[in-house]
Amino acid sequence: MGLFDKLAGWLGLKKKEVNVLCLGLDNSGKTTIINQLKPSNAQAQDIVPTIGFSIEKFKTSRDSLSFTVFDMSGQGRYRNLWEHYYKEGQAIIFVIDSSDKLRMVVAKEELDTLFSHPDIKHRRIPILFFANKMDLKEALSSVKVSQLLCLENIKDKPWHICASNAIKGEGLQEGVDWLQDQIRTMRT
Amino acid sequence: MIKKFDKKDEESGSGSNPFQHLEKSAVLQEARIFNETPINPRRCLHILTKIIYLLNQGEHFGTTEATEAFFAMTRLFQSNDQTLRRMCYLTIKEMANISEDVIIVTSSLTKDMTGKEDVYRGPAIRALCRITDTTMLQGIERYMKQAIVDKVPSVSSSALVSSLHMVKMSYDVVKRWVNEAQEAASSDNIMVQYHALGLLYHLRKNDRLAVSKMLNKFTKSGLKSPFAYCMLIRIASKLLEESEGGHDSPLFDFIESCLRNKHEMVVYEAASAIVHMPNCTARELAPAVSVLQLFCSSPKAALRYAAVRTLNKVAMKHPSAVTACNLDLENLITDSNRSIATLAITTLLKTGSESSVDRLMKQISSFVSEISDEFKVVVVQAISALCQKYPRKHSVMMNFLSNMLRDDGGFDYKRAIVDCIISIIEENPESKETGLAHLCEFIEDCEHTVLATKILHLLGKEGPRTPSPSKYIRFIFNRVVLESEAVRAAAVSALAKFGAQNDDLLPSVLVLMHRCMMDSDDEVRDRATFYMNVLQQKQKALNAAYIFNGLSVSVPGLEKSLHQYTLDPAEKPFDMKSVPLATQPITEQKTEIAPVATSKLPEKMAPSRQDIYQEQLSGIPEFQGLGPLFKSSDPVQLTEAETEYVVRCVKHTFAGHLVFQFDCTNTLNDQLLQRVMVQMEPSEAYEVMRYVPAANLPYSQPGSCYTLVRLPEDDPTAVSCTFSCTMKYLVRDCDPNTGEPDDDGYDDEYVLEDLEVTVADHIQKVLKPNFGAAWEEVGDDFEKEETFALSSVRTLDEAVNNIISFLGMQPCERSDKVPENKNSHVLFLGGVFRGGHDVLVRARLALADGVTMQVTVRSTDENAVDVILASVG
Ligand SMILES: Nc1nc2c(ncn2[C@@H]2O[C@H](COP(=O)(O)OP(=O)(O)O)[C@@H](O)[C@H]2O)c(=O)[nH]1
Numbered sequence A: 001m002g003l004f005d006k007l008a009g010w011l012g013l014k015k016k017e018v019n020v021l022c023l024g025l026d027n028s029g030k031t032t033i034i035n036q037l038k039p040s041n042a043q044a045q046d047i048v049p050t051i052g053f054s055i056e057k058f059k060t061s062r063d064s065l066s067f068t069v070f071d072m073s074g075q076g077r078y079r080n081l082w083e084h085y086y087k088e089g090q091a092i093i094f095v096i097d098s099s100d101k102l103r104m105v106v107a108k109e110e111l112d113t114l115f116s117h118p119d120i121k122h123r124r125i126p127i128l129f130f131a132n133k134m135d136l137k138e139a140l141s142s143v144k145v146s147q148l149l150c151l152e153n154i155k156d157k158p159w160h161i162c163a164s165n166a167i168k169g170e171g172l173q174e175g176v177d178w179l180q181d182q183i184r185t186m187r188t
Numbered sequence B: 001m002i003k004k005f006d007k008k009d010e011e012s013g014s015g016s017n018p019f020q021h022l023e024k025s026a027v028l029q030e031a032r033i034f035n036e037t038p039i040n041p042r043r044c045l046h047i048l049t050k051i052i053y054l055l056n057q058g059e060h061f062g063t064t065e066a067t068e069a070f071f072a073m074t075r076l077f078q079s080n081d082q083t084l085r086r087m088c089y090l091t092i093k094e095m096a097n098i099s100e101d102v103i104i105v106t107s108s109l110t111k112d113m114t115g116k117e118d119v120y121r122g123p124a125i126r127a128l129c130r131i132t133d134t135t136m137l138q139g140i141e142r143y144m145k146q147a148i149v150d151k152v153p154s155v156s157s158s159a160l161v162s163s164l165h166m167v168k169m170s171y172d173v174v175k176r177w178v179n180e181a182q183e184a185a186s187s188d189n190i191m192v193q194y195h196a197l198g199l200l201y202h203l204r205k206n207d208r209l210a211v212s213k214m215l216n217k218f219t220k221s222g223l224k225s226p227f228a229y230c231m232l233i234r235i236a237s238k239l240l241e242e243s244e245g246g247h248d249s250p251l252f253d254f255i256e257s258c259l260r261n262k263h264e265m266v267v268y269e270a271a272s273a274i275v276h277m278p279n280c281t282a283r284e285l286a287p288a289v290s291v292l293q294l295f296c297s298s299p300k301a302a303l304r305y306a307a308v309r310t311l312n313k314v315a316m317k318h319p320s321a322v323t324a325c326n327l328d329l330e331n332l333i334t335d336s337n338r339s340i341a342t343l344a345i346t347t348l349l350k351t352g353s354e355s356s357v358d359r360l361m362k363q364i365s366s367f368v369s370e371i372s373d374e375f376k377v378v379v380v381q382a383i384s385a386l387c388q389k390y391p392r393k394h395s396v397m398m399n400f401l402s403n404m405l406r407d408d409g410g411f412d413y414k415r416a417i418v419d420c421i422i423s424i425i426e427e428n429p430e431s432k433e434t435g436l437a438h439l440c441e442f443i444e445d446c447e448h449t450v451l452a453t454k455i456l457h458l459l460g461k462e463g464p465r466t467p468s469p470s471k472y473i474r475f476i477f478n479r480v481v482l483e484s485e486a487v488r489a490a491a492v493s494a495l496a497k498f499g500a501q502n503d504d505l506l507p508s509v510l511v512l513m514h515r516c517m518m519d520s521d522d523e524v525r526d527r528a529t530f531y532m533n534v535l536q537q538k539q540k541a542l543n544a545a546y547i548f549n550g551l552s553v554s555v556p557g558l559e560k561s562l563h564q565y566t567l568d569p570a571e572k573p574f575d576m577k578s579v580p581l582a583t584q585p586i587t588e589q590k591t592e593i594a595p596v597a598t599s600k601l602p603e604k605m606a607p608s609r610q611d612i613y614q615e616q617l618s619g620i621p622e623f624q625g626l627g628p629l630f631k632s633s634d635p636v637q638l639t640e641a642e643t644e645y646v647v648r649c650v651k652h653t654f655a656g657h658l659v660f661q662f663d664c665t666n667t668l669n670d671q672l673l674q675r676v677m678v679q680m681e682p683s684e685a686y687e688v689m690r691y692v693p694a695a696n697l698p699y700s701q702p703g704s705c706y707t708l709v710r711l712p713e714d715d716p717t718a719v720s721c722t723f724s725c726t727m728k729y730l731v732r733d734c735d736p737n738t739g740e741p742d743d744d745g746y747d748d749e750y751v752l753e754d755l756e757v758t759v760a761d762h763i764q765k766v767l768k769p770n771f772g773a774a775w776e777e778v779g780d781d782f783e784k785e786e787t788f789a790l791s792s793v794r795t796l797d798e799a800v801n802n803i804i805s806f807l808g809m810q811p812c813e814r815s816d817k818v819p820e821n822k823n824s825h826v827l828f829l830g831g832v833f834r835g836g837h838d839v840l841v842r843a844r845l846a847l848a849d850g851v852t853m854q855v856t857v858r859s860t861d862e863n864a865v866d867v868i869l870a871s872v873g
């Protein structure tokens, strides 16, 4: 059972569409997370590295939202292409592999570049962080991750961080609930 | 969606095209709505259509704007509108080479190609393959393999055809999909089977043995698809042609058996293949011709057309076989389809008797104005062929042609007529004046610069040698007054030739030339000034060198030498002799019948084969300081066909050295050769100085190694030498599947055929358009003459051809063509000897009992004269 398909058809409400950008370094689990968020019958069996980007659509029940997620490739070659889609995004999911201590600085760099981009800089756009792969024993806690990324310095955008295990789907619901609340307040 | 054209619009012609006045910038502006949410598929679709329209109109998109539009378009993948998505695929393909970072859509396309929506899958594969490069291909390899064997035919076909395109780019990867292609070849779907066969063939086409195995297998097992059969026929006839053996082979039997196939398409393909084969016997030809004959009376216009078109093409080669169809062809000359009628008539013209010519020409004149230019060209070709066959008919034909020349028609048509008239003039001296008169009339009102300049050139060459040259001057000078720069310049050059040849015309030519010096165009003025000054000297040698016979150097070569000279200026003046010669002289060869329509105009100054060699050799450090490349020979095979290693050699001649370039191919898939070189043992005092080996020679990838040889300095007449050649190398055995080589290898060698260096390797062909003038110019300072008896030669033709190929010189004044029924002939040959000295040869031939030949050689260098005489005797 997917997380977002409960009330959708039942209420027959007209959905609001929200575009979400899913960013983060390669191998952090973006595609796996998005796959988990899709209704179970649409989930892919095996996840292969994303080349370029891929668009996934699914609906949320609770808030009658229709999510269009731009799942971007995190490989170095493609990261500078993210910006083509910044204008598009009304929310951002930023995924961090919390077991990858070595590349935490790279993730921070990418995050800084994101925040200084003119299409993002002055927008109050909600950002959800997943400190993913929490199941691995060398994984850092979400608090540690947010320290390393200096999230406390983010002043002009609502943000939230959750630890997650994308393979089992743990921690995802909490994050998505937060994101929906943000979008709702933003829209009304 | 796009507004439906209404019928009236369509008929009124202009105004019917809703995209006619599109502005690129406005369209790109509109493309911003791609960024809007929600997406409006209808409007987006319309804009994509406009973008594709503009691209197809040749509109130039800058990288930045194209990339921006491309990325905006990628957002449309959000929409599930089928038409819109498919339009995105088209856009991706169109923009694949103009936008940056098109690989951004890779994952989106792989998702579509593996998804549930069948209408997306084929097109997504095709788009994906357009944006993929070799490095990315590995990533999608497994999807491609699955797609090739997909049970949906459109998916499988798309994957096969895309693979075929990618063979050019990533042969090694696509090669690994052979098993899948093999499986697809047994598909029930006729297109899939055809495409699979195509891929299999292209993967193997460099390996004769594999192709013939494949052919064998499929001809035995049989195929379902008529398209695949047609392809098998083509492959089989190509193999047959290459094997140069007789037609007594299973391949021929297979093609022959296809004449009885139940599909007309296959039957036609087989018949066409047979009649196009070189050296077909009458017996082999008969069944194929009778099939075509049958098609001539088919109710299907397409079949009649195919049959008559094929018969038309082979009419000259197999006149007697085609004559058998004359009755059927006669029935077609009134066919309601004008194309069929034209082809029928022109075929009959080619094969019919002289007496039927007038009747057929009359028939065709009745509708020549109704047929398209393309078929008018066919008519002109037939006339051209007729004139060669029945020279006596040339006045009828000339008349007909001059009428056609006055008709409306496009460039190709007019050019065909002009070429035909020129070839008649050249074949029949008595028609020269009428022909030139028609052409003069034509250029009075000719919109095609290329034709006008060509005719002016001809007038300049032929006019001065006619009994009354003065009458052409008016036509030529009219051009100077009325036409565009290019034509004016050509007219000035033509005028100069009249002045140079005819003393009594010189004063008036000088007056006209003087006026041209006031022309508004630089080129025209420069030419006029130049010719004025040359003509005023009144010296025959100057006229010959600078008016009749122009420069014979390679233009890119001259540019490079001049550039080099300006880089390090020397005390010495620039030496023209150091410039490489043009290797493709403006040929004076007889115009063949067939290429009249097909011969293309030279695009622009494309670098010649030799310019390319020069460039490649100058990149090799060992060959620095050899000077300009003087001549590159045609490749010489040093191995027999179908051996383990295939080696051919190109001989490059420099002022004092020879460089032998060995192009080697390793046809063993279980060997990697390394440090490959060809060791050479000269028979004469040639000194081998250096070997430049090829580092690696993997299976089926050609590589080159070189040998540098110094020519003997003390004996300049030692121009011929025989080299025995041995290829030496290190072998590393490897796994045929992966290409992975063993760690260590062993030395081995392979004996090649002997290589000859002959006098022809030291002489470059140069065309002297006016040989007489050149002969005077060189003068008799070093003239030598000798007489020989060629006892083993039976005809003048044979003698002429032998001399030309032996000396490797350029026949001038069309003297390579021996008039019929003559028993004496003079051959004029032009060339430049290594080192840059002009060499001219005049060979007087007389046919008695065998052929006697008196050779006279002139040159600006005594040594060159000696070399030529020594090598003849
Ligand atoms: N142990 C563990 N592995 C994960 C988790 N999320 C993703 N992965 C694995 O990490 C790899 C990369 O995932 P992917 O979604 O392709 O990453 P992306 O490059 O960010 O899209 C895959 O092998 C996933 O199975 C997680 O929470 N825990």
Ligand SMILES: [Mg+2]
Pocket: A030, A031, A032, A048, A049, A050, A071, A072, A073, A074
């Ligand atoms: Mg991914």
